[in-house]
Amino acid sequence: MPRPLRVAIVGSGPAGIYAADALLKSEVAAEPGVSIDIFERMPAPFGLIRYGVAPDHPRIKGIIKALHQVLDKPQIRLFGNVDYGTDISLDDLRTFYDGVIFATGATADRDLAIPGIDLDGSYGAADFVAWYDGHPDFPRTWPLEAEKVAVLGVGNVALDIARVLAKTADELLPTEIPPNVHEGLKANKALEVHVFGRRGPTQAKFSPMELRELDHSPNIEVIVDPEDIDYDEGSIATRRGNKQADMVAKTLENWAIRDVGDRPHKLFLHFFESPAEILGEDGKVVGLRTERTELDGTGNVKGTGRFKEWDVSAVYRAVGYLSDKLPKLPWDLDTGTVPDAGGRVLEESGEHLASTYVTGWIRRGPVGLIGHTKGDANETVANLLDDFAHGRLRTPASPGPEALDAFLAERNIRFTTWEGWYKLDAAERAQGEPQGRERVKYVEREDMLRESGA
Structure with a gap:
């Protein structure tokens, strides 16, 4: 029986989660299946929705509810507090995944x-x-x-x-x-x-x-x-x-x-x-x-x-x-983005950097509303799946989910999970309840890791 398509997504903001959603809605999700790991450098998910939207915009923050439904899917795992370029490299990701999508935004x-x-x-x-x-x-x-x-x-x-x-x-x-x-x-x-x-x-x-x-x-x-x-x-x-x-x-x-x-x-x-x-x-x-x-x-x-x-x-x-330059990826200094064609990362030669993709602001710059990000993710995922269908993806050496778990344990990387987010979410809501507020955020990273059970 063929194994599921293994995809890593770097960034758990709307762009990354929309990419995961597009993968789950594809025909590949039914056969042979998809297995998605999302890496986020913050202990909590949702990117600029949590850390870039003014607190008096509950309507926009309501988008989190839709993103939440995607991350609830069993085919997805979240690894928070894991920093690309420090804790894990592109070569590491290629060891465990058929394809890598970068959705790191602009901060x-x-x-x-x-x-x-x-x-x-x-x-x-x-x-x-x-x-x-x-x-x-x-x-x-x-x-x-x-x-x-x-x-x-x-x-x-x-x-x-x-x-x-x-x-x-x-x-x-x-x-x-x-x-x-x-x-x-x-x-x-x-x-x-x-x-x-x-x-x-x-x-x-x-x-x-x-x-x-x-x-x-x-x-x-x-x-x-x-x-x-x-x-x-x-x-x-x-x-x-x-x-x-x-x-x-x-x-x-x-x-x-x-x-x-x-x-x-x-x-x-x-x-x-x-x-x-x-x-x-x-x-x-x-x-x-x-x-x-x-x-x-x-x-x-x-x-x-x-x-x-x-x-x-x-x-x-x-x-x-402006986006931060990502290690091991080509970079356009003028636009502050990763060069791409339809989400496929392009090297200086114009060739596709195999199995490597971008979506969201790291791809097109910080323009457009959140709705534009969904169309962006759909295009990127469509091209990744096309490469998969035509055998253009690299074959990872250790595609099993347990191999990534062993890697993080060996590196002694302290990470949060989707289950951990539920714990942090409950703790923040509990902080707000005595004041009649929906939640009060934890600010210190160590507090977030503790409440998440990292």
Whole structure:
């Protein structure tokens, strides 16, 4: 009887779990069957859904329920707290699996090359998000001394950061934020948050629902300058062809024409302001200089040579995430991705790196919503299965599941399992129950390993 197809997936975020789901729904799952091991460097699964989504987005975190159903399948095993490149290598994986899919996502901040970016008080979005989401590998405290703050970028991450900075700590207390984050936000002095985009309202990358949610807080007054509502032919064409862009523009138009209310925290959305320099004194942020831009007819913008200085003492850049380079895989420095063709990893020669695949942001960069990730995974898995059907996959030396178990034991690698996640999940829910909260996250890695029974 032929053995099951053995596949390793590195990364347990949506991209990796969607890839596992696609394998389980394939014809191969019926005969000869599939056996999937998912490796995750964190003790808990779900990737950026757990550590990259703002805590006041329970709707998005609800995606975990669907991912949970996939990981419940008996053909899947989870190995948490196992770091690719440190605990296990590509050569190791090839020993145990027919194919390897990398779905490691993007967790670092993309650079922004302007003067002053390294000043004290200039922060990357990814680091701040990791702090308020209780990532175990980041500091437990965050400096929140600035009364006026700038956020650079007009995507959903920029909105998350602006909203967390503008809300009160008690507004966020019903969420799963850990005690250290609640204490930190109680000390937050921000009264004004300014979000800057270098292009116009139509080019903003906000999703309509996330944008409207800004206005739901009783403590946040959202303000848009009427002079920032401007469109050219390219912008109008975008609105006609993109329902989401049109909804975003309409929301911004409505905010621009209303009277400013008296909510205590002001959140300004600025357009046509391109960050030119972060201003500093004695090594600390004291302001931001932007150049006014204008539309060029195509929906793009050009500089006007007119500059303005903004009185802020902290700057957060939310200009995109960047993936970490993976050992033993080819790398495109310009895009921060692994070169591929349909999910097949490509070497410099253009040849497919045998039995090696990518999906999600490590493949296409940090663009698109979670729904795009599912289609991405389906394409990658289809090509892996095509290679399997045509005998193009490498034959592993030790394909039995027990061989991987012995390897981890020999290396003395402390790992968590899917059963361990159930234990951690129950422990976090128990922490939240006395406060009437759904859960309170464990933050320290050692605590997570203990509660998971690693």
